[in-house]
Amino acid sequence: MTDPVEETLRLIQSKPEGILQSELWKELGVDSRKCSRIVKKLEDAGIIERSEFKKDGIKTFLLRAKKMPVNPSDLLAGDELIPCINCELECIVEECHPLMDWMYQLAIVQHTE
Numbered sequence: 001m002t003d004p005v006e007e008t009l010r011l012i013q014s015k016p017e018g019i020l021q022s023e024l025w026k027e028l029g030v031d032s033r034k035c036s037r038i039v040k041k042l043e044d045a046g047i048i049e050r051s052e053f054k055k056d057g058i059k060t061f062l063l064r065a066k067k068m069p070v071n072p073s074d075l076l077a078g079d080e081l082i083p084c085i086n087c088e089l090e091c092i093v094e095e096c097h098p099l100m101d102w103m104y105q106l107a108i109v110q111h112t113e
């Protein structure tokens with residue numbers, strides 16, 4: 001079962017323009033109270049930002065994921081840098097062999113650590 005906080009964060013992160021809290025709980029299939037508690041956790045952790053928003057005269061909140069600094073070690077599989085850096089290929093992520101090779105390397109490194 002997916003962790004509801006993680007699921008909420010993923011949903012918010014998938015909307016770069018943000019999502020209204022009044023729509024979020026419906027998309028998650030939870031009640032508004034539970035949604036508020038999850039949103040508060042994420043806001044308190046500094047992962048999302050919440051700003052007041054009025055839709056059809058009703059007050060709600062616009063939720064956006066904060067941009068987090070990238071941990072450089074997340075770009076490495078052992079000492080191999082992710083191929084997307086400086087890539088000039090036409091990007092079709094699902095069909096990208098350099099990325100698949102890199103991810104395979106990453107899996108090996110993580111398995112042997």
Ligand code: SF4
Nearest residue numbers: 083084087089091096
């Ligand atoms: S996924 Fe592949 S094609 Fe796309 S940027 Fe990364 S390496 Fe380049």
